Amino acid sequence: MQMAAAHQRSVYLTALSQEIERKLQKALNSPSQRLQLLQQLFADIALEIDDRAREIILSKDEDKVTDADEITESRLCFYDVMANHFVIKPENGQRILNLIVLLWSQSFASHIFSLLFHKWLFEIPIENPEALLRYGSALVQGATNVFWYAILFYIFFFQHVWQVCLVLGNYVLSLNARRDLFNLLSRFLFFYNFDHLLERFLKHFPIFTNAFLIGGPVDVFVIELTDQVQKVEPVLLHYLSSLRALQGIELRMTTSTRLKACLYSFTSPGGPMYPTRAVRHAAWDSLDLLFPVGQYPRHVISLFFRLLYPWYWPSSCWNFIKVCITTIIHSLLRLLFSSWERITKSTND
Structure with missing residues (x-):
């Protein structure tokens, strides 16, 4: 058979x-x-x-x-x-x-x-x-x-x-083909949800002859990644959420600045990126997680620049009201369910 x-x-x-x-x-x-x-x-x-x-x-x-x-x-x-x-x-x-x-x-x-x-x-x-x-x-x-x-x-x-x-x-x-291949793989590791393979991937990364200029494998990976993330919104949100896998990884100063600038470019409304609200919040979350030092001054500066554009005020106020209402409703529902569970438990006892 x-x-x-x-x-x-x-x-x-x-x-x-x-x-x-x-x-x-x-x-x-x-x-x-x-x-x-x-x-x-x-x-x-x-x-x-x-x-x-x-x-x-x-x-x-x-x-x-x-x-x-x-x-x-x-x-x-x-x-x-x-x-x-x-x-x-x-x-x-x-x-x-x-x-x-x-x-x-x-x-x-x-x-x-x-x-x-x-x-x-x-x-x-x-x-x-x-x-x-x-x-x-x-x-x-x-x-x-x-x-x-x-x-x-x-x-x-x-x-x-x-x-x-x-x-x-x-x-x-050959060495050059391996470098080109791994540069390519760097751009799509997060897209295919292989965040857990990042450490293994970096260990197999071929050594570049100009490593003293561009840094080690992790720096090359981040450089390729920052060139990749500026895509359609669903993919961009996917990449921004996956960037958390880089938390705790040490980068060169130039690579760190490049990644920070890439994330910061998605945090402001308007041109040239015109990111949506979901993209802006995802970029802020990744930026605050990867670079916690200075996150409060960054938000204050961002708020100051938002105040310079009055045409954004109505949408910002409306979104703020929606978030407050949603938070209050969720808190009341959690309080109601927890109270109901306590009453049910005491009745059963």
Whole structure:
């Protein structure tokens, strides 16, 4: 029974490989439709696997598709299983890889390469140094585009690519490619909720030759992070709340000033950032937590500058009244429930 299921799975994945090859070949032969075909292929392999295909792909004794980490069954995409399939059977991915190389300069080619071959690059030996350098650069470029796509649409389907690059990225690529890769990973560690891996991530960070100018791994991480956080509001709120993982970490003076300035830029209404009220409060919370020294003078100075703009007074007063009313209601409800619990407890006794 298990052999039949494994054979069915192998046949299904081979058919998927042939379909990917067919679409790449069609894109290569159709210059006028090339961009559209590659975009459609990228969307297809990034799709989440439906229940019918899941039963074929996942057998009872094989619920993993990677050695780096388990992928939750609620978010299993086609690229996950195909990336693992090309490691187990590299011959099925060789023709696809050759077609991607021919389409190297086209949009979405690097996207597709990073999804399908991010694990193959680290686990299959590549003897040609030039090919390894080219594949490493393509991985960084493709992963950058894929992660930006995730940021824009606020989706988390590509976190497996991030995990594999973190676990295996320090063993195969050249030093420059590892630096570029870890700079990229720094920008999305908080986005994929890997705050608990921060210490481990910094230990694996490659050493920069100009470290005496920019600082150590934690300084490089914060520099990349400050360039990343200025995004759409849901992602920005996500990053601002995750910044608390930096509490207690020692930074260089220039890096600390850069982080403080980045947070402070989100605390004031109006241009050039035009942050919403939720963003301003999240930025204040992170700023006060990471830099407790001087928090009261900062708030006083901010209040003073707010008073210079009378058109903000009505909204500020209204929000203050709403907060007061909400606080009073919550206090009364807590008092009522606590009193009810005491009465119930005394009655039972």
